[in-house]
Amino acid sequence: MTLFRPTAEQIAALTHDDRPVCAFLYDLDALVRQVRSLVSALPPGADFFYAVKANNDPRVLRALAPHVGGFEVASAGEVRRVRAALGTSARIIMGGPARTESDVTTLLAHGVERLHLESIQAMRIANAVADATGAVLPVLLRVNLAGPVPGATLTMGGAATQFGIEEAAIPDAITVLRDCRALRFEGFHFHTVSNNRDAAGHAALCAAELALARRWAEEHGFDLKLVNLGGGWGVDYADPDWRFDAAGFARLLAPHLDGRTRVQFECGRIVAAYHGAYVCEIVDLKHAHGRAFALLRGGTHHFRLPSSWAHDHPFTIQPHEAWNHDWPRPEITNAPLTLAGELCTPKDILARDVTVPRARIGDRVVFLMAGAYGWDISHHDFLCHAHPERLFLTDGAIVPERAA
Ligand SMILES: *Cc1c(COP(=O)(O)O)cnc(C)c1O
Secondary structure, three states: OOOOOOOHHHHHOOOOOOOOOEEEEEEHHHHHHHHHHHHHHOOOOEEEEEEHHHOOOHHHHHHHOOOOOEEEEOOHHHHHHHHHHHHHHOOEEEOOOOOOHHHHHHHHHOOOOEEEEOOHHHHHHHHHHHHHHOOOEEEEEEEEOOOOOOOEEEEOOOOOOOOOEEHHHHHHHHHHHHOOOOEEEEEEEOOOEEEEOOHHHHHHHHHHHHHHHHHHHHHHOOOOOEEEOOOOEOOOOOOOOOOOOHHHHHHHHHHHOOOOOEEEEEEOHHHHOOOEEEEEEEEEEEEEOOEEEEEEOOOOOOOOHHHHHOOOOOEEEEOOOOOOOOOOOOEEEEEEEEEEOOOOOOOOEEEEEEEEEEEEOOOEEEEOOOOOOOHHHOOOOHHHOOOOEEEEEEOOEEOOOOOO
16 A cells, blocks of 8 residues: 555554654655556656655655656755765756756756756856856756646646746747757756646646657757656545556557657655655644634644645544543534644644544544645744654654664
8 A cells, every 4th residue: 555544553652641642654665665656657768756845854765766767856955955865876857946046056066967947047047157167057948838738736837827938938948048058958848737636638738748849849950858747646635545547647648759759757746645644633622603623733834735725634533542631521523623733823724624423632633645745845833833753664663864
């Protein structure tokens, strides 16, 4: 199984005498099973990179390193993180908007193998910095498609966004790029949607992007070495057992690949989502205006994903029998329950009006699918509550942060 559901024993082991439970548990074995299942589905000529922003913990990077082609980063900090965790051998590619001179200096110093350019200004900066150091930097042009693109939770292209160079402006960008002697133009980058659950639709989108890249290569007379088709392979937070049909996607895409142009993917969410669980103790129960609330030790400052997506995050309740108070234990049964965190804002909600069989103060709420864009996207120090424990497991044992 690639979905990590902590066992009752693993949850019980989080209990401390002096404080309520609040912890992320990450199962690195489940992570490896997941990435292997994705990589093994790919056709020849395709490379699978991991988008570091989904979960940049060094233990995650080290677990993934033997199974992926390399790592996609979007900042100088992520470059340094990958190098600190994995040394100089890991392959790194870099994208992202708002590029600065110091980004390019850092990527050159750390041996990043390719930069994805999102604007003419970024192109000129990269060229100037590379030229000054005598380097020739391989680049892709990131495209923001003209047409609307259906079917995903987040849209980065085919719409008015800050990402990439709009399709109509690509011919001009190619012209400018030809004069950048410190840049080597290798192809195009597309990361158009995130969380696409439609494998056939995603294959059709990628095929259309490949065709567009080939058309530009023909029209402008250059060798199309590489097309990066981004990430965006979906997960379903409403159904943790559902899986993106990676094999079907690969089968539909394979006829569009040729021996001349390599393709790369750089997925984050689908790799890292399933292996993490966030476990919070219920510290209070109350009713207000006809609604039942469970107050958790924890919240969106650790796990912002459900509020950022405005969804009810999947969870289970793990009963905890001990009750050390001399007053009756509050509980609710068979009723809709809203799970709120400990922050002083009504936005600190992780699931709303979800019917549960029973919830008591002291029980543990286990949020599943918390491994990607969880801790990593959250505002940890808002209100200065204690951080959660973050425990990484392999073979049932805890992996320390600094382990080799
Ligand atoms: C975030 C991001 C990814 C990864 O996206 P997922 O939806 O997590 O697979 C890949 N490429 C770029 C440029 C990104 O910004």
